[in-house]
Amino acid sequence: MANTARTADSTPGAAAGAAGEEVLLSLREITRRYVLGEATVDALKGVTLRINRGEFVAIWGPSGSGKSSLMNILGLVDAPTSGEVMLEGTPIAQLSDDALTDLRSRKVGFVFQSFNLVPVLSALENVMVPLQIQGVGAAQARERASQALKEVDLENQQHARPDKMSGGQRQRVAIARALVTAPSIVVADEPTANLDSENSYMVVKLMRELNRSKRVTFIFTTHDPRLLEMVDRKILLKDGLLHTDETVR
């Protein structure tokens, strides 16, 4: 089983697991409570989870089970109410805002349900954005973005605007944008929710290929049982708790 017999996370840097696996992200007893006036929602109720480098993981479960809350914490865009998050051995809570922003921009790529491309920019320009945020010069950003678009099979669409592309193509642009900074992990919350079944399959297959060829860790959420057949590990979240955590192959 994936979660047994690991060395403790006390080692600085990346801890090695018993089978030589490297722990990329570790979550310990994570809770997330949302407070809205008098109402509180306990979206996560104590989630402990380790993700190893190179894994291809799906998180699934009913709507409202806490998937997006968990993805936001895994992607370092939201902090837990309690519990500890470590990325590559660094405890996130100890970082300053600037250090956290920097770490997130270098280590995490995001893919969204609604693609979140900038409509007035071409595919190439969209993929350049994260590099420009990092201060990479225009020529190098262009070169790397062009390469990333090649890797998602869109070299012929570099100058197209998103509104001229299909949903599947837009999501491939978004995947290129997520990967262009060479992150350790790509976090994708319902990346296929706006795609038909054929494009959903294509997008997950592409993520799978990139996971293997670039050894980038992917975590995505889905409702679609057929997509769960394509993962190494599937984690069922129910009512804010890990219900099952199955390593498939």
Ligand SMILES: Nc1ncnc2c1ncn2[C@@H]1O[C@H](COP(=O)(O)OP(=O)(O)O)[C@@H](O)[C@H]1O
């Ligand atoms: N920003 C928020 N403020 C208040 N409640 C929220 C917020 N985000 C999520 N929730 C609530 O937390 C619970 C889990 O939501 P979410 O993490 O979005 O689950 P899922 O992605 O599995 O549908 C739900 O009851 C939802 O209404």
Ligand SMILES: [Mg+2]
């Ligand atoms: Mg959600």
